[in-house]
Amino acid sequence: MFKGVNPPKKFPPFVAYVIISRMKDYDLIIIGGGVVGVAIARQLSRYRIRIAILEKEAELSFGVSKSNSGIIHPGTQIAPGLLKGRLCVQGNLLMRKIARELGVDFKEVGELIVAFDEMEALRLKQIKSDAEKLGVPDLTIVDQAWLEKNEPNLSRKVFCALYAPSAGIISPYRLVYDMAENAASNGVQTHLNTKVTSILRIGRAQAGCWRLTTSSGDFAAKFIVNAAGLFADEISGMVGVRDFKIVPRKGEEFILDKKLKFLTNHLIFPIPARSSKGILMIKTADGNPMIGPNAHETSDKEDLSTTQTSLDEVLAAAKRLVPAVNGDDIIAYFAGLRPIAGEDFIIRREEAAPSFINVAGIQSPGLTASPAIAVMVEGLLRDCGLVLRLKLLFKRQRKASVHLFAVPLAKTKALIIKDAAYGDIVCRCEMVSAKEVRESIARGATTMDGIKFRTRAQGGRCHGSFCTTRLMKILAQETGKPITEITKRGKGSEIVKGQRETDHRPETIDQRPMTYG
């Protein structure tokens, strides 16, 4: 994909890694660079095998994972006997370790499932006993007095709630990016803008015989893990396994201004509906209240549009939980598609296609379960005959990224003394410095959305009106691309359509006698 492209002056290390890797023969290819694919890559990067992630979008996490709310579920609200329940509880535990090792901000905020009447209170008891059987720790039913003290903006009509303290919140994209960065430092190679178009089996029942044709050339692999999210059925079909179909279930989320971060303390859930956990209210890892998602099945795997009907539906449901929610405080919204293949996850070896593992239908609680899914896939790969020997040195740790919005001003002061660029604020609404933006690019961001997901710049109340031009310039400078090639989320989404034809800029702007701060 980089043939014929003049290399930019300075490579972000992550991008450089992709360019250098011309060898396209791997022991293991993971199709799909979302949270599941990346968690599997990181888990297996401790072994002496060559691993690649193939991602069709311009950056990792740009598929299903980018619309994730970041909730680390405790394992409540899952029907008994399902694989996803077991993996959720395991994943909840494993996630804490991963967050610590990678310096990802994980907050154990706890969740409340609220009941509005005695009938619902009975359902809570059922949910509690189901969850306890799964091993969810420390569940208690809390009363109105407790709620008034600990969640003062909650509707007074709430009768009681199930409190699950082990629920938490994490930034879904930063989790993906930080796991990927750590995996890359352990040798995993990532091929972006690489869409698999066909998979062929060369030779017979022994490993090492997959040939993948992609939009960026051919690849060979001994083993394949299909973590292709919404497109997992199509990938599986390429090796002849067509017994499941992914049906997208759309959900729309609405983000409120950060100044309302006081509104809630816990993740607030209603009694779960049949097709989802219901419309809830949370505070994201970045401190913004968020309401949603609704759940509607769609046939279009690319339908990420939002509608007024959904907004009305989500607002009404959120106001029922927290009456102070106001539509005027919405600063952003987006839609996501859950990849549904029946009620449960599909994680299995395929008899018809040895050395091919399907990881499909990873809907909620997929993000929570991802580390446990990775462990399970490791076992399945061993069963298929993949020999896994530990590396002498596995780099378990990653240096945490700095986010000014998350540190007290005293710490900011110290950071500026160490590096003046921390005092050069680019995004005023979310307080993001030039230093953080440059670092996000060095760590792999190649698009404006990539910068937003990593730093929050453009994600605040002005929605990039003030910082877009500065960010474009920094991105152009750091990647060596011209401004006209800077995109929102990959080729085809360029921000500008070209250079201006006329040039009659007022000379005064640059000639004015000014002192620079």
Place this chain on the structure above:
Amino acid sequence: MKQRELIVIGGGPAGMAAALSARNSGVKDILLLERDQYLGGILNQCVHTGFGLQYFKEQLTGPEYAVRFSRETVKTKGIEVSLRTFAVKLTPAKEVTYLKPDKLETVRAKAIIMATGCRERTREMVHLSGTRPAGVFSAGLAQKLINIEGFLPGKAVVIVGSGDIGLIMARRFILEGAQVKAIIEARASSRGLVRNMVQCVRDFDIPVHYLHRIARINGRDRVESVDVVKTDETGRAVEGSSFNLACDTVLMSVGLVPENELLEMAGAKLDPVTNAVAAAAPFATSLPGIFACGNAFKVYDVVDSVTRDSDSCGLMAAKYLGKA
């Protein structure tokens, strides 16, 4: 902690006029904080004329208007200008914490003037439905991309709302060789100045659809089209009125919001609907010794009035400090 007599936050037309007027009224120690690398604020990107008609009785461009104040501000002894300086915290005790590329500092002032301007309402604030591709800009961002950075944001533009920046940008896009497909206005008449409706819209034959709104933005990676519907008096879509406009760019010109987050942080009263300062008297806030002027105080139509009023605000601050 360092002490200052007066801190002015914001170096646009309001902040400069207020600082100069306070200085001329006898305030001798003024610190002016500006987050950009230039003084002048939004005027720098307003290369069209029409500024100064009232205040200077002349036709000036935005940068020309700004420079008349910025030269004066920079050379006036007693006004210290700090550029690329971002105020992060304000307290009712009149302490300001700010960041700049080499330091973080907290300074206490005897009086403060907030001249922080405003931001544009976004697509998200008006809950525009559809996809979220590249090519949706606030009118001011498009203006900056064209006039300051020298790039063309799009070639076929639909403008949402008939605010003044949107009207001026309609003409600007046409002068740069782009097409302006239509202006979509939810109300029955224009929100912009009459002169802009005439000079920027009528003179260029741009269709304006009143009582219409965008039902949906289409396009995966880049805007491809918008669905437009007619609305009745209550704002509801008229059935069967929907039509599609092919375009690659949607420009939002649906109003301005005073940028008063610092005042809010300090506990000053704000109008819950407009976010403007809720004050008993002009240019005062509910916090003693903290004043506000320009678009932070309320949204203005023309800069000449901003200068005039900010002049008075500077004088008020001087009086509060026992001068003038």
